[in-house]
Amino acid sequence: MVDLVRSAGRISRVELAELTGLTQPAVSGIVRKLIADGVIRETGAVVSTGGKPRSLLELDSHAAYGIGMHVSPGAITCVATDTLGGVVARQAVATSAGGGASDGAVASGTHAVGGMADRIVALYRRFVDAVGLDPADVVGLAVAVPGAIDLASGLVPAPATVPGLEGVPLRDELAKRLDTRVFVDNDASLAAVGEFWSRNVSRSDAFATVYMDGGIGAGVVLDGALLRGASSNTAELGHITIEPDGIECFCGNIGCLERYASPAAVAELARGRGILPAPDADALGDDALFDLLARAAVIGDPDAGAIVGQAADRLARAVLTLANLFDLDRIVLAGAGFAVAGSIFATAVQERLDARAFARRIHPVRVELAIDPRDSAAIGAATLVLQSSVAPGHGPAARG
Numbered sequence: 001m002v003d004l005v006r007s008a009g010r011i012s013r014v015e016l017a018e019l020t021g022l023t024q025p026a027v028s029g030i031v032r033k034l035i036a037d038g039v040i041r042e043t044g045a046v047v048s049t050g051g052k053p054r055s056l057l058e059l060d061s062h063a064a065y066g067i068g069m070h071v072s073p074g075a076i077t078c079v080a081t082d083t084l085g086g087v088v089a090r091q092a093v094a095t096s097a098g099g100g101a102s103d104g105a106v107a108s109g110t111h112a113v114g115g116m117a118d119r120i121v122a123l124y125r126r127f128v129d130a131v132g133l134d135p136a137d138v139v140g141l142a143v144a145v146p147g148a149i150d151l152a153s154g155l156v157p158a159p160a161t162v163p164g165l166e167g168v169p170l171r172d173e174l175a176k177r178l179d180t181r182v183f184v185d186n187d188a189s190l191a192a193v194g195e196f197w198s199r200n201v202s203r204s205d206a207f208a209t210v211y212m213d214g215g216i217g218a219g220v221v222l223d224g225a226l227l228r229g230a231s232s233n234t235a236e237l238g239h240i241t242i243e244p245d246g247i248e249c250f251c252g253n254i255g256c257l258e259r260y261a262s263p264a265a266v267a268e269l270a271r272g273r274g275i276l277p278a279p280d281a282d283a284l285g286d287d288a289l290f291d292l293l294a295r296a297a298v299i300g301d302p303d304a305g306a307i308v309g310q311a312a313d314r315l316a317r318a319v320l321t322l323a324n325l326f327d328l329d330r331i332v333l334a335g336a337g338f339a340v341a342g343s344i345f346a347t348a349v350q351e352r353l354d355a356r357a358f359a360r361r362i363h364p365v366r367v368e369l370a371i372d373p374r375d376s377a378a379i380g381a382a383t384l385v386l387q388s389s390v391a392p393g394h395g396p397a398a399r400g
Ligand SMILES: [Zn+2]
Pocket: 238, 239, 249, 250, 251, 252, 253, 254, 256, 258
């Protein structure tokens, strides 16, 4: 019911009855309780279709807040969102405690398992306090992490892409320290939940988010619920083989997309070919060099354009496979990897889908860019907290 109100934006009780198949008195009863709980509210607007005027309902955007954190190798991004997925506050700090972060709460020499959990807890408390949120209005914390994760225990197995996360039962450690609901989930999955929720995507859309940060992943939402698979490690787009005799990947497979199209792969290729768009570019880290190449490509540098264009083409091939597998009709590109040259990637993917998607003569597949590609996973994390509290459907059970 709540998800119908969300995807509609504004909707009447009569329409809710039609969509759910419930009787009008049943709908009225549920709506009364949801209004009393502060989850939805009357908009004050009224539509008249000749009969009795119908007042419209919408989500109450200030009923509750979710806190989302995205832990990446370079930074921890923290956001608070309202129930519509709107960001009300944001903060980012360096991931490594010694990396110049303004995070003085972390004691040096802390045991590794407690280290990352202590750091996240300190950041969470300071953030909620600084933003001025009433802790009673905060419904929980979700942490987005890259790579594989054992969702049953919240454990990040080796090899972890973020130092300090490897082998840490992060969710249990956080739940021990915080008096609120805690989730830990994959960054690509959470980006998909966030984009689905905040874009008012209809439950009837076959929706996916392609997520590129350090690696490349995806999240698929069908019938309004995130596809979870056997262990919540679904849609590992970066580990689809695109070159059968290609480079070995850390995952054990050969010729994985990630080894050809991720920011690190593009940076490595550029160094190998000597394509360095600035005098000091070879001293830069992978992500910074990738952003530089992406910027050069966007403003028309032919060498950078060729290298980024090749990555976009390879990504497009893999996304075509994803679209064909799930008969998708809407795809959002999210993650820091799309922050600068997202339009080049979006165009390559859209053109390939228009020309080659299996169901293209039956329905189009629409490709869009996330509004905040860098913050998409953190926003998705906050959204998961909220939707699990007001409209369960995407997530595993919470702990804590
Ligand atoms: Zn791989």
